[in-house]
Amino acid sequence: MRRRFGVAERTTAAAEGDVVVLLIGMRINHFWAVYYWLPVLASMPRMLRELGRRPGSGLLSHVLLTASPRTYYVVQYWESKEKLYAYAHAPGTVHHRAWTFVNGKERAGRVRGHVGLWHEAYVVPQGNYEAIYADMPAFGLAAAHGQVPLEKRGRRAKDRFAYRPEGSARPEGAEKTAPSAVADGA
Numbered sequence: 318m319r320r321r322f323g324v325a326e327r328t329t330a331a332a333e334g335d336v337v338v339l340l341i342g343m344r345i346n347h348f349w350a351v352y353y354w355l356p357v358l359a360s361m362p363r364m365l366r367e368l369g370r371r372p373g374s375g376l377l378s379h380v381l382l383t384a385s386p387r388t389y390y391v392v393q394y395w396e397s398k399e400k401l402y403a404y405a406h407a408p409g410t411v412h413h414r415a416w417t418f419v420n421g422k423e424r425a426g427r428v429r430g431h432v433g434l435w436h437e438a439y440v441v442p443q444g445n446y447e448a449i450y451a452d453m454p455a456f457g458l459a460a461a462h463g464q465v466p467l468e469k470r471g472r473r474a475k476d477r478f479a480y481r482p483e484g485s486a487r488p489e490g491a492e493k494t495a496p497s498a499v500a501d502g503a
Contacts, residue, residue, distance in 0.1 A: 329470045330448040332462035333482045336441045337398050342390025344433035353422070353431035360415040361391060367411045368404065375400025378461035390435075394461030398440050447477035 345354045368376040375396035395401045448458050470480045
């Protein structure tokens with residue numbers, strides 16, 4: 318079970334291997350065009366609930382955010398890009414119905430200008446990410462992969478970037494560090 322309150326120590330994400338991150342969101346261009354943007358806004362929580370009911374879907378964790386009264390987005394952490402693609406293309410899902418709706422409005426010339434949609438997907442190779450959390454419950458990457466005490470991966474960012482699980486290739490001169498169990502469930 319994830320802790321809801323702060324952890325009184327410095328921790329880091331227990332991620333090993335590549336990390337898959339999807340940023341997806343919308344921007345309300347015309348507030349008065351509720352008929353156009355409200356279905357888009359409502360579809361994301363439905364997708365997240367659907368994914369939550371399907372543990373094998375590959376979604377590890379997510380964070381809902383707002384950048385302004387007009388802009389809403391979700392940071393999602395996925396098990397693999399293949400599972401992300403599988404959900405994106407699966408017929409009969411909330412995502413498929415939402416895109417059918419948006420594409421139908423677009424073909425009819427009735428979406429342009431009212432609501433903006435965007436996404437960015439990243440596959441971050443091992444050794445190209447690091448994280449630190451001070452007095453925080455599992456959040457972001459740590460919520461997706463669990464968290465471990467900072468000392469398990471290194472107190473300095475360069476040490477955490479250099480961390481490799483036992484048995485994987487390590488940069489020359491990097492100290493061998495055993496992987497640890499996930500301290501907080503993911």
